[in-house]
Amino acid sequence: MSTQTVFRLTQAEGISGLHATQEPIPTPGPHELLIKIHSIALNYRDTAIATSTYPLPIRDGVVPTSDMAGSVVELGPLVTGFEVGDRVIPPVSASYLYGAFKEGVDAYGSVEDGMLREYVVLPAHIVVKLPTGAKIGFREWAAVVCTGATVWNAFYGNVALRPGDTVLLQGTGGVSITGLVFAKAAGAIIIVTSSSDEKLEKAKALGADYTINYKTHPNWAAEVLRLTNGEGVDHIIENGGLGTIEQSLECVAASGVISLIGFLSNAGQQSQPSILMPALVKAVVVRGVRGGSKHQLEEVVRYMGKHELAMPVGKVFGFNREEIVAAFEYVASGKHFGKVCISLD
Numbered sequence: 001m002s003t004q005t006v007f008r009l010t011q012a013e014g015i016s017g018l019h020a021t022q023e024p025i026p027t028p029g030p031h032e033l034l035i036k037i038h039s040i041a042l043n044y045r046d047t048a049i050a051t052s053t054y055p056l057p058i059r060d061g062v063v064p065t066s067d068m069a070g071s072v073v074e075l076g077p078l079v080t081g082f083e084v085g086d087r088v089i090p091p092v093s094a095s096y097l098y099g100a101f102k103e104g105v106d107a108y109g110s111v112e113d114g115m116l117r118e119y120v121v122l123p124a125h126i127v128v129k130l131p132t133g134a135k136i137g138f139r140e141w142a143a144v145v146c147t148g149a150t151v152w153n154a155f156y157g158n159v160a161l162r163p164g165d166t167v168l169l170q171g172t173g174g175v176s177i178t179g180l181v182f183a184k185a186a187g188a189i190i191i192v193t194s195s196s197d198e199k200l201e202k203a204k205a206l207g208a209d210y211t212i213n214y215k216t217h218p219n220w221a222a223e224v225l226r227l228t229n230g231e232g233v234d235h236i237i238e239n240g241g242l243g244t245i246e247q248s249l250e251c252v253a254a255s256g257v258i259s260l261i262g263f264l265s266n267a268g269q270q271s272q273p274s275i276l277m278p279a280l281v282k283a284v285v286v287r288g289v290r291g292g293s294k295h296q297l298e299e300v301v302r303y304m305g306k307h308e309l310a311m312p313v314g315k316v317f318g319f320n321r322e323e324i325v326a327a328f329e330y331v332a333s334g335k336h337f338g339k340v341c342i343s344l345d
């Protein structure tokens with residue numbers, strides 16, 4: 001029987017609790033695909049799971065990570081619509097495929113085994129086929145699985161982003177840089193914040209119109225209002241949580257949208273009853289975003305494939321324990337710009 005290398009996480013040991021095992025390469029059932037994984041991309045969530053700071057349940061011994069791009073190597077006997085060699089990505093959850101988010105949805109890599117392995121069997125109906133003509137590689141496709149569907153949901157899942165709208169992206173991690181790629185292609189005016197001038201230069205090179213260092217400008221909302229002639233921004237990708245929401249409410253435009261996505265700045269802060277008053281006064285939509293559905297990921301793939309929009313990948317690590325642990329630690333340190341991938345090729 002052929003075997004593959006699979007990484008599992010021993011919870012109590014943190015990131016260093018990742019260990020390699022040899023396990024059988026599974027056989028696809030009648031409606032399933034066997035997929036060879038070519039590239040894996042990391043999210044903040046993966047480091048939170050590895051360090052036991054993730055707020056949702058985690059299974060000890062789980063195969064971590066949700067985002068990958070691969071190619072079909074074997075089809076179950078009843079599968080239609082796929083061929084061997086098709087390039088594919090999965091959504092982050094097998095139970096959030098279409099329509100609105102419902103309770104009980106969980107992503108791969110926390111309870112359900114994820115993608116840190118060489119081969120995986122997935123139900124054919126959840127898998128998204130990638131365009132054949134586009135010049136986008138496996139690592140760039142892996143890099144949009146979670147952040148692509150999430151940002152698409154934020155920009156198009158309720159009040160749609162329009163050309164000429166102003167967008168504020170907090171930080172330069174995976175969510176924000178995905179937002180930069182999409183907002184640029186949509187003809188929006190983009191403001192990016194970061195703790196690092198070096199990362200802000202990279203954001204400018206990718207098309208950011210304005211940048212603000214939130215360390216040297218702790219009152220960055222005033223700077224956003226100055227840059228927008230007092231009007232504020234139409235769409236905010238809210239990654240900070242409690243530490244940023246007050247300023248987001250200060251600099252959102254009337255009838256603007258704040259997509260509540262991350263909680264990177266929450267440590268030790270208490271919520272205050274009056275904090276959401278500006279949302280009422282400005283009649284803004286403050287909307288929680290729980291990833292994106294398979295349908296939204298399909299729209300991402302169609303959009304990115306058509307416009308040949310490749311997600312910039314900041315750094316790539318190899319598929320061995322030492323490199324994988326270094327990749328998790330790199331994302332946990334926040335030194336990265338955009339996405340970090342693990343390549344199996």
Ligand SMILES: NC(=O)c1ccc[n+]([C@@H]2O[C@H](COP(=O)([O-])OP(=O)(O)OC[C@H]3O[C@@H](n4cnc5c(N)ncnc54)[C@H](OP(=O)(O)O)[C@@H]3O)[C@@H](O)[C@H]2O)c1
Nearest residue numbers: 044170171172173174175194195262263264265289290291
């Ligand atoms: N709701 C959802 O469905 C969903 C989906 C995906 C991700 N998320 C969440 O979204 C957040 C971002 O995820 P990610 O994968 O993009 O993380 P990431 O790649 O690790 O990005 C981290 C970056 O966020 C920036 N940041 C940290 N604190 C900040 C603050 N106070 N103000 C502004 N920026 C700050 C930093 O950018 P600089 O280094 O440039 O300062 C940091 O490098 C996380 O909380 C994650 O759990 C939620």
